[in-house]
Amino acid sequence: MTLRELFVREIKISKKIPQESYFAALPAVRHLESNGLVFTRPVSFLVGENGAGKSTIIEALAVAMGFNPEGGTVNFHFSTADSHSDLYRYLTVVKGPLRRRDGFFLRAESFYNLASDIDRMDQGPSFGSRLADSYGGVSLHRRSHGESFLSVIENRFGGGGLYILDEPESALSPMGLMSLICQIKRLADTDSQLIIATHSPILMTFPGAEIFQLSDAGIQSVPYRQTEHFRITRQFLNEPEKMLRFLLEEESRPSSY
Numbered sequence: 001m002t003l004r005e006l007f008v009r010e011i012k013i014s015k016k017i018p019q020e021s022y023f024a025a026l027p028a029v030r031h032l033e034s035n036g037l038v039f040t041r042p043v044s045f046l047v048g049e050n051g052a053g054k055s056t057i058i059e060a061l062a063v064a065m066g067f068n069p070e071g072g073t074v075n076f077h078f079s080t081a082d083s084h085s086d087l088y089r090y091l092t093v094v095k096g097p098l099r100r101r102d103g104f105f106l107r108a109e110s111f112y113n114l115a116s117d118i119d120r121m122d123q124g125p126s127f128g129s130r131l132a133d134s135y136g137g138v139s140l141h142r143r144s145h146g147e148s149f150l151s152v153i154e155n156r157f158g159g160g161g162l163y164i165l166d167e168p169e170s171a172l173s174p175m176g177l178m179s180l181i182c183q184i185k186r187l188a189d190t191d192s193q194l195i196i197a198t199h200s201p202i203l204m205t206f207p208g209a210e211i212f213q214l215s216d217a218g219i220q221s222v223p224y225r226q227t228e229h230f231r232i233t234r235q236f237l238n239e240p241e242k243m244l245r246f247l248l249e250e251e252s253r254p255s256s257y
Contacts (some may be wrong), residue, residue, distance in 0.1 A: 007161075007162040008065070008094075008096070008162065008193060008195065009039055009094045010036050010037065010039065010093075010094035011037050011057075011061055011092070011093050011094070012033075012037070013029065017029070017090050021087075023087050026052070026053040026055060027052075027214070028054075028214040028251070029056070029087070030195055030218065032091075032219075035218070038191070039195070040210060041210045042193050043135070043193075043194045043196070043206055043208065043209040043210070044194070044209065044211075045196050045203065045206075045209055045210070045211045046058060046197045047198060047227055048101060049215070049228070051145075053214055055090075055166050055167065056087055057197075058166045059085065059087075059088070059166065060088040060091065061088075061091065062107075062166075064088045065162065067103065067104075070107060072105065078096065098124060100160065101162040101163075102158045102160055102161030104156060104163050105164045105166075106152065106153070106165045107166045148170060148171075149171040149172060150176060150179055150183070153168075157183070157187055157192075158190075159186070159187055159189075159190030159191065159192050160190060161192050163193070163194045163195075164195050165197070166196075167197055167198060168198065169199060169203060177200055178202070181202070181203065181206055184206055201224070201229045201230040205224055213227055215221075242250050
């Protein structure tokens with residue numbers, strides 16, 4: 001997939017955000033207002049600490065591209081409780097010229113609701129319709145969380161599309177993450193674009209991916225070895241006893257307040 005063939009080439013804020021909106025103060029959102037975010041590769045990761053705005057931006061992009069806020073394709077319309085922001089109202093997406101053949105928004109936070117809606121559309125958990133075959137032929141509720149996640153990606157993600165994933169690692173073991181890497185490779189090789197918010201240093205190692213780190217400095221493109229996730233994980237695994245001793249000693253010290 002060339003730069004010209006990317007389905008999402010850039011996102012930016014083109015309307016004035018009300019100052020009372022909680023996301024107006026996020027450095028990552030302010031970066032979108034002043035600089036935008038240009039995608040140059042088929043696989044992109046958004047990484048950063050909790051509260052940096054990864055999921056907020058990912059969800060806004062998904063909704064702006066026509067996906068259901070709680071996950072699924074553009075044909076899903078279920079809604080349980082609105083938990084996404086209205087950032088999408090201020091987001092402009094610069095699209096590539098090619099029409100995508102497929103697409104999916106996979107959101108860990110509301111995956112249970114997605115699985116329930118698939119059961120509902122398929123006339124209950126017995127699964128006997130063609131829809132079931134697109135998700136592995138068995139109700140997603142009858143699989144473990146990780147198995148159901150991978151089943152959706154393996155069976156439903158057909159290639160030639162835009163796939164937006166919000167923290168897929170929350171359901172997966174290390175081996176599951178390696179299986180996901182193989183699926184990302186399959187999709188990238190079949191003219192797909194993937195934009196993924198993640199905390200996983202394993203996923204970040206995907207060859208050729210661009211990593212956008214969200215921080216107080218805004219949004220920066222960095223090598224995976226320079227991400228805080230990778231550095232802290234490597235430091236911990238190299239010396240777990242030392243790290244734990246330091247952390248627990250800090251926790252046990254009396255507060256100065």
